[in-house]
Amino acid sequence: MSRSARDTPMMRQYLGIKARHPDALIFYRMGDFYELFFEDAERVAPLLDITLTTRDRGKPDAVPMCGVPVHSADGYVKRLAELGHRVAICEQVEDPKNTGGQRLVRRDVVEVVTPGLVGDPEGLEAARELIVAAIATGGSKAGAGLAALEASTGSFRATEVSSADGEAVPVALLEELERIGPREVLVPTAAVGQLQSRIAERLPEAAITPVDPAIFEAGDERLLGPGASGRAASAILAFLEAHQPFALRHAPQLRRYRLGDAMVLDAATRTHLELFESLEERTRKGTLIDRIDETITPLGARRLVRWVAYPLLDCAEIHQRQEAVTHLAERDRARARLRTALAGVRDLERIFAKVSRPGAQPRDLAALRSSVSALPGVVAALEDEKGDLLPEEAAAPPALVLPEPLPEIEQLLSEAIVEDPPVIPRGSRGAGETGYIRAGFRPELDALLESARKGREWIAGLELRERERTGVPNLKVRFHPVHGYSLEVTKAHLERLPDGYERKQTLANAERFTTPELREMESKVLGANERAAALEREVFESVRQSVLEQALGIRAAAEAVASLDAVQCLAEIARRDGWVRPEVEESDLLEIRAGRHPVVEPLLGARTGEEFVPNDTELDPASTRILLITGPNMAGKSTYLRQVALLVLLAQIGSFVPAESARIGIVDRIFTRVGATDRLTRGESTFMVEMRETAEILSQASSSSLVILDEIGRGTSTFDGLSIAWAVGEYLHDTPN
Numbered sequence: 001m002s003r004s005a006r007d008t009p010m011m012r013q014y015l016g017i018k019a020r021h022p023d024a025l026i027f028y029r030m031g032d033f034y035e036l037f038f039e040d041a042e043r044v045a046p047l048l049d050i051t052l053t054t055r056d057r058g059k060p061d062a063v064p065m066c067g068v069p070v071h072s073a074d075g076y077v078k079r080l081a082e083l084g085h086r087v088a089i090c091e092q093v094e095d096p097k098n099t100g101g102q103r104l105v106r107r108d109v110v111e112v113v114t115p116g117l118v119g120d121p122e123g124l125e126a127a128r129e130l131i132v133a134a135i136a137t138g139g140s141k142a143g144a145g146l147a148a149l150e151a152s153t154g155s156f157r158a159t160e161v162s163s164a165d166g167e168a169v170p171v172a173l174l175e176e177l178e179r180i181g182p183r184e185v186l187v188p189t190a191a192v193g194q195l196q197s198r199i200a201e202r203l204p205e206a207a208i209t210p211v212d213p214a215i216f217e218a219g220d221e222r223l224l225g226p227g228a229s230g231r232a233a234s235a236i237l238a239f240l241e242a243h244q245p246f247a248l249r250h251a252p253q254l255r256r257y258r259l260g261d262a263m264v265l266d267a268a269t270r271t272h273l274e275l276f277e278s279l280e281e282r283t284r285k286g287t288l289i290d291r292i293d294e295t296i297t298p299l300g301a302r303r304l305v306r307w308v309a310y311p312l313l314d315c316a317e318i319h320q321r322q323e324a325v326t327h328l329a330e331r332d333r334a335r336a337r338l339r340t341a342l343a344g345v346r347d348l349e350r351i352f353a354k355v356s357r358p359g360a361q362p363r364d365l366a367a368l369r370s371s372v373s374a375l376p377g378v379v380a381a382l383e384d385e386k387g388d389l390l391p392e393e394a395a396a397p398p399a400l401v402l403p404e405p406l407p408e409i410e411q412l413l414s415e416a417i418v419e420d421p422p423v424i425p426r427g428s429r430g431a432g433e434t435g436y437i438r439a440g441f442r443p444e445l446d447a448l449l450e451s452a453r454k455g456r457e458w459i460a461g462l463e464l465r466e467r468e469r470t471g472v473p474n475l476k477v478r479f480h481p482v483h484g485y486s487l488e489v490t491k492a493h494l495e496r497l498p499d500g501y502e503r504k505q506t507l508a509n510a511e512r513f514t515t516p517e518l519r520e521m522e523s524k525v526l527g528a529n530e531r532a533a534a535l536e537r538e539v540f541e542s543v544r545q546s547v548l549e550q551a552l553g554i555r556a557a558a559e560a561v562a563s564l565d566a567v568q569c570l571a572e573i574a575r576r577d578g579w580v581r582p583e584v585e586e587s588d589l590l591e592i593r594a595g596r597h598p599v600v601e602p603l604l605g606a607r608t609g610e611e612f613v614p615n616d617t618e619l620d621p622a623s624t625r626i627l628l629i630t631g632p633n634m635a636g637k638s639t640y641l642r643q644v645a646l647l648v649l650l651a652q653i654g655s656f657v658p659a660e661s662a663r664i665g666i667v668d669r670i671f672t673r674v675g676a677t678d679r680l681t682r683g684e685s686t687f688m689v690e691m692r693e694t695a696e697i698l699s700q701a702s703s704s705s706l707v708i709l710d711e712i713g714r715g716t717s718t719f720d721g722l723s724i725a726w727a728v729g730e731y732l733h734d735t736p737n
Contacts (some may be wrong), residue, residue, distance in 0.1 A: 002062060005060055007105045011037075017090055017109060023114055024088035025080060025346050035066040039067045047083060057396035060372065074120045077113050084207045087113045110358060111245035113205040116184025120357070121152035121350040127289075127305055129153065132239065133182035136216050136231035137168045137191050145168045145228025147254075148180050149236045151301070153349040154252035156236075160229040160261055169195060176259055178202040178267050179309060188213040190725060202267065211235060213366070222463040224254055247360050252522035262310035263652055264669040268693060272672040272708075273645055274599070275308055288646060292601045292655065295573045296339050296346040300565025311652035313666055318584045321395035321567070321654025324583060328571035329656070335575075337381035338568055339686075344374030348558040352551070360544055362421035362436035368420075368554075375405045375557055376381050378564070379693050399654075400567060403560035409550055416441050416543045434529070434701075437536050445539060448532040455525035459485055462518065472496050478512060480505075485522045487510035493499055574656035577602075582651040582662035588647070588704055590619040594660035597643040598650065614660070618643050621703070626733050638674065641708045645670050648706055667706045671697040674710040687716050699730060707732060 007469060014037060025044060027034035036044050037055070043050035045066045054062035068076045077087045088109045113119040116132025124130060129150045136145040147158035163170040168191065177185070177199070185203070187195050189210040196208055219234025231255050241248050270276065278286040289308055295301045310320045328335045339478050348371045354364040379402050421436040439446055463477040472493045476487050483505055489497060490510045497513070505512040514522075547554075573579060594614035601612040613636075628635050647657045651664040673693050694712060702709055712728055713721025 001236050006063060011063065012109050013104055013107060015045050017088075017107065022090045023110060023111065024086040025066075026088050026109075027073065027077070028090045029070070029092050029107060030067075032070050034070060034073050035065055035067040036429070037063050037065050039064075041584060043326040044080070048079065062650055068465060074122065077119050077124065079399065081113050081115050081118070084115050086115075087119075089113065089119070098337070107619060110232070111246070113711060114184055115241060116149075116151075117240070117243055119150050120359075121353050124152060124350070126347065127293070127301035129155065129181075129305075131180055131182040132184045132186065133177060133180060134186040134216075134232040134238060135177070135191075135195065136171070136212075136228045136235065137188065138163065138228055143228060144173050145232040145515070146173050146176060146180075147232035147236050148182060149231060149240070149252070151240070151247060152353045153558075154353070156233070157234045157255045157257055157625060157639065158225075158229040158253040159257050160232075161259060162225055169198070172259060174202055175264070175266055179265065179270075180204055184209055186211045186239055188216060188235075190431050197718075198247060205466060211239065224447065225256055229256060232241055242642055247356060251357055261313065263313060263649070263667060265309065265311070265649075266671075267651065269670050269672045270309075272674040272710075273642055273649070273670075275649075276305070285677055286603065288599060288649075289444070291602070292569065292573050295565045296342040296568075297345050297561060297565050299562035300350060304561035304569060307653045311649050312654065313548040313652070313668060314665060315586050318435040318652060318654050319623060320397060320399040322584070322656075324399035325574060325654060327397055327400055329575045334382050335568055335571055337552055338378065339375060339572070341377040341569070342561065342565055344370065344377060344727055345561050346371045346374075348372075348554065352558070355544060355547060356551075361424055362417055362540060363423065365417050365544065365547065366419075367436055367539075368423050369410060369417060372406045372410045372413070372554075372557075375403050378403055378561065381403065399563070401560045403557040403564070404553065406550065406553055409547060409554070411464075412543060412546060415703070416539070422563075434536050437539050442535070442539050445532060445535045448528050448535065450526050452528035452532060455528065458479050458521055459518070459525065462487075470496050470498060479696040481691065484526065485518060486514055488512050493680070509717060510574070570653075570655045577658065579656035579658050582611070582647075582659070582664050584651050584664050585664065587665035588619075588621045589663055589665045590617060590644075590706075591661075591684055592617040592644070592647060592657075592659050592665040593662070595643060595662065596632045596658040597639055598645075598646055600639055605684060613644075615640060626729060626730070638710050641674075643708055644706055645672065645706060650713045666704065668704040669700070670704070671701055671705060671707045672710070672713065673697060674708070678687075690714070691724075698728065701732070 014026070014028055018038075018040075019029070025040045026037060027036065029035075032255075035150050041052060041064045044050070045653055048066075048068065050066050050068065052064060052066050055061050055065050069568065076088070077634045089111050091110045093108045093110070094106045094442070102454065111119065114132070120126065130152060131148050131150050133146060133148045136147075138144050143160055143162035144183050145160040147156070149156045151712045159173075161170045161173045161176075173226055181203070181652060183205075183307070185199055185205045186209050192208070192210045199206065199208055215238035216231040216235045217449075218238050219230065221230055223232040224233045224237075237248065237251065240251070244534070246408045271279065274287045276289050276430060277284065280286075292308075293304055295304055312321070328338070346367065350367075351364065351371060354360060357369055387587060414439060418436055418438050422433075424433050424436070434449065437445060439449075450546065459477060463475065467473060467475050467619050470493075472488060472489055474493070476488045477594065480486070486504050488507075488510050492510060500515050501513040501534075502515065503511060504514045550706065566599045574581075593616055595617060596612050596614050604610055606611050617627070619627065629640065631637055647662065648658065648664055648667050649670065650657050651662065652667065673690070694709070697707060697709075709725075709728065713724035
């Protein structure tokens with residue numbers, strides 16, 4: 001009686017692994033493929049557009065299956081994670097040779113990729129962060145905590161918000177969650193019903209993952225800090241340990257921050273001002289970030305996005321960043337050298353993330369070496385032509401932090417890894433792969449490789465010697481991965497072979513043979529290759545671990561490069577486009593002379609050749625607190641309103657602004673209410689959306705807020721709309737906040 005297709009050692013092994021990861025799609029390693037079985041295969045095949053087949057086809061209990069090649073698996077895994085799935089990567093965790101062919105190779109899950117925990121960071125959008133967040137409800141205390149981890153860069157931060165009305169998760173925390181924009185949000189199972197709809201409303205594409213409430217209490221309070229923010233951080237680290245434990249050895253340091261440290265920009269404001277995505281095309285083109293992004297590295301691109309999302313409120317910090325921008329804007333040659341030097345650093349954070357993974361490749365270490373080698377050039381770019389630091393009167397301001405070179409890492413990688421390491425198929429290191437450790441780094445490895453090389457040379461010369469000895473003109477030396485080396489002779493010349501040829505393999509038109517001499521040399525060559533491959537893997541892993549021990553230095557260098565690149569970007573824009581340094585002060589004054597819209601001005605010139613007409617703005621609590629702007633359609637009212645908001649925002653990230661001059665008091669929040677929109681799927685008409693957004697502005701605006709209202713009351717009749725707009729204007733003018 002034949003055994004069931006579902007009752008084999010391999011299927012039992014698979015089902016045991018699936019039982020431990022019931023919520024994940026199991027990528028089960030079989031040779032050069034990752035296979036999926038049963039319901040996993042039926043779900044994945046249509047998503048990835050791959051063929052669904054069966055194991056033991058024709059049997060009534062045949063197992064549905066599909067698979068993807070190992071060498072291209074990362075792209076498939078990334079696609080599934082983007083669709084909200086979790087993928088468990090199940091690898092062979094022992095050498096098949098150790099089984100002696102008598103038992104199944106042991107397999108286990110080495111990592112789980114989730115929507116917010118990336119696998120291989122290769123291919124991620126440079127300026128975009130891929131974040132997993134956690135919300136810890138306040139428990140006995142009012143308020144809640146929020147933590148966010150970008151695993152591919154090491155950015156780990158947490159904050160918490162108290163709640164005056166005792167609400168478990170305050171609106172301010174949900175707004176911050178929306179600003180962070182995580183791909184996955186961890187919530188305690190007990191709070192899923194309470195939070196799911198509120199999170200989904202703000203982040204419809206984010207995966208909401210219920211987790212055991214106990215993981216919110218599992219962390220070390222000495223490291224993560226007390227309160228709800230520490231519990232949220234604890235949940236993320238526990239989640240990381242359960243899914244990608246290798247990342248914990250060099251876990252990033254937690255940075256705690258307060259929401260009051262930065263200007264608040266809610267979703268409506270970010271949308272209406274088109275900071276990161278255009279309203280019309282839903283792309284980066286035509287946005288503020290697209291306009292000002294002259295960064296050179298992905299590190300700088302992400303840092304600039306962070307600065308725009310979190311404008312500063314502290315005058316001293318703004319002035320320090322302005323000083324750094326001014327310093328580089330006034331030094332064209334130094335800035336040009338710096339831009340050239342930064343190009344060599346590449347994406348140091350994500351390269352290091354790849355090196356940290358168990359499946360790291362020699363090429364990842366080579367890429368890290370290239371970036372680390374560029375750090376001294378970044379420092380030297382800001383030296384004068386004599387090689388000395390800039391004179392005292394021109395010393396770099398505090399915000400212009402230079403990266404510390406990492407000579408030990410550079411030297412180690414230069415000595416250990418060849419200049420251009422070979423491409424090694426994923427998971428194949430260990431199958432005779434060599435050639436990535438530099439000659440001279442490990443003498444015993446050199447000896448093994450030399451022994452193998454001489455053996456191969458002897459075998460290569462065997463073909464000519466045997467042709468001469470046997471008189472067979474087309475005799476060839478062949479190598480087969482399974483059968484090894486052999487002497488191939490066509491059947492027409494078999495009678496010429498001397499004694500000592502031992503038949504090894506029969507082909508259609510030829511026979512393959514070996515000899516005692518060839519067998520002995522083959523053993524030496526293959527043995528030396530195998531020992532060399534094992535030693536090369538050992539050396540590689542030792543070098544990788546040495547690099548990982550320098551995680552703090554590498555991350556500090558990446559941090560410095562990111563800020564330096566963002567500063568030079570703002571300096572480049574200021575110098576190239578003639579922007580001026582605004583006077584930022586602790587006041588409620590806003591005075592802009594000959595201001596221009598930073599995005600519209602260059603677009604207008606490119607499309608029509610026309611010049612943007614500059615305009616002034618003056619707001620002063622002692623005289624003019626509100627400006628009422630009227631005029632015909634297409635007169636530029638909306639452009640002007642957005643222009644004022646964008647110039648204030650630019651000033652508070654430390655940037656120069658397009659104007660003749662500007663005095664800008666610190667704004668704690670920018671509010672916008674623009675245009676007519678509806679949300680019919682939520683049962684909200686145009687008028688309802690207008691009124692809800694306006695009510696939120698009126699309840700949250702302070703005397704230091706900048707409020708932009710573009711057409712209030714257009715969702716109802718003319719006189720009702722005028723009455724609403726009049727009442728809103730009076731309230732904003734007369735109500736002290």
